[in-house]
Amino acid sequence: MRVLVTGGAGYIGAHACKALARAGHEPVVFDNLSTGWAEAVKWGPLVRGDLMDRASIDAALAQYQPEAVMHFAALSLVGESMKDPGRYWRVNVGGALNLLEACAAAGVRNFVFSSTCATYGDQDGVLLTEETPQRPINAYGGSKLAIEGMLRDFGAAHGINHVIFRYFNVAGADPEGEVGEQHVPETHLIPLMLDAVAGKRPALTLFGTDYATRDGTCVRDYVHVTDLAAAHVLGLGWLIEGKGDAVFCLGTGRGFSVREVIEASRAVTNREVPVVIGDRRPGDAAALVSSSSRAVNELGWEPTRSNMRDMIGDAWAWAQKPGYSG
Ligand code: UDP
Numbered sequence: 154m155r156v157l158v159t160g161g162a163g164y165i166g167a168h169a170c171k172a173l174a175r176a177g178h179e180p181v182v183f184d185n186l187s188t189g190w191a192e193a194v195k196w197g198p199l200v201r202g203d204l205m206d207r208a209s210i211d212a213a214l215a216q217y218q219p220e221a222v223m224h225f226a227a228l229s230l231v232g233e234s235m236k237d238p239g240r241y242w243r244v245n246v247g248g249a250l251n252l253l254e255a256c257a258a259a260g261v262r263n264f265v266f267s268s269t270c271a272t273y274g275d276q277d278g279v280l281l282t283e284e285t286p287q288r289p290i291n292a293y294g295g296s297k298l299a300i301e302g303m304l305r306d307f308g309a310a311h312g313i314n315h316v317i318f319r320y321f322n323v324a325g326a327d328p329e330g331e332v333g334e335q336h337v338p339e340t341h342l343i344p345l346m347l348d349a350v351a352g353k354r355p356a357l358t359l360f361g362t363d364y365a366t367r368d369g370t371c372v373r374d375y376v377h378v379t380d381l382a383a384a385h386v387l388g389l390g391w392l393i394e395g396k397g398d399a400v401f402c403l404g405t406g407r408g409f410s411v412r413e414v415i416e417a418s419r420a421v422t423n424r425e426v427p428v429v430i431g432d433r434r435p436g437d438a439a440a441l442v443s444s445s446s447r448a449v450n451e452l453g454w455e456p457t458r459s460n461m462r463d464m465i466g467d468a469w470a471w472a473q474k475p476g477y478s479g
Pocket residue numbers: 231322340341342343345357358359360361371372373411434437
């Protein structure tokens with residue numbers, strides 16, 4: 154099946170393209186390269202287009218006639234979304250609206266959407282499920298929740314079958330080293346931590362030690378990017394088989410505090426992580442941990458590398474490589 158992959162030059166999108174190609178699908182990447190990398194597009198053509206430019210979406214759909222769309226492209230940083238919420242609402246919601254209108258017009262009937270655990274907000278450490286009420290506390294989560302609603306409306310009105318994946322914290326890199334995480338600027342915990350370990354940064358700043366968690370630092374549920382990519386192939390299969398609209402949380406059911414991630418890194422790299430204690434980062438929930446039961450039981454998802462050793466190990470191996478250059 155030919156799949157238009159928005160954001161396919163980005164971290165998660167590129168891993169999804171590899172998984173799609175491996176499964177016999179044909180990914181066509183649609184990306185404005187604002188945060189992605191042309192070098193990460195290895196499994197199909199790259200269309201340079203922008204979701205804020207409806208004509209560029211229409212042209213890509215007309216040229217490639219995809220049977221499905223996977224929508225990864227978005228601004229995705231919690232901290233940045235608190236400082237500039239307008240940009241998040243405009244780009245994420247406006248871009249998704251253009252894309253959905255273009256899909257409706259072109260008759261695309263299958264849509265896989267990247268949503269997030271940030272749609273839940275702060276929930277007192279409960280294990281989050283697909284049914285947990287969503288109450289985002291940052292503009293990133295708010296914009297993604299709005300798109301979930303939009304997708305339901307477009308599904309009903311235009312017959313766009315959709316699978317919504319709510320990602321927890323994505324980590325690691327392709328175990329074969331073909332693609333990996335590279336953000337400019339980098340804001341994510343594991344790559345920043347490994348940069349500090351490698352001496353590329355003076356230290357990791359730990360954002361807050363006074364949360365109501367077991368050791369005072371934020372707890373997150375980390376998922377290996379390769380496992381996440383595999384879920385997308387299953388999600389596409391779900392739609393192809395006509396199983397209808399669905400929401401799946403992609404987490405592991407196990408949370409790690411920031412201090413526990415740091416501890417795990419020491420075990421993998423045999424090196425200390427230089428750490429300085431900083432203030433809380435606005436918009437951060439204390440704990441976000443998901444049940445993966447529905448994805449495992451209904452979708453048949455079998456995560457294999459979503460353990461700290463593999464996630465940090467694969468990210469560490471990727472960090473030794475030269476990375477993308479431009
Ligand atoms: N974090 C941190 N220092 C950093 C970056 C992140 O202490 O330099 C913490 C952050 O507060 C959060 C966790 O690490 O609790 C994961 O943050 P990240 O930005 O990787 O992902 P997010 O949870 O925002 O999607």
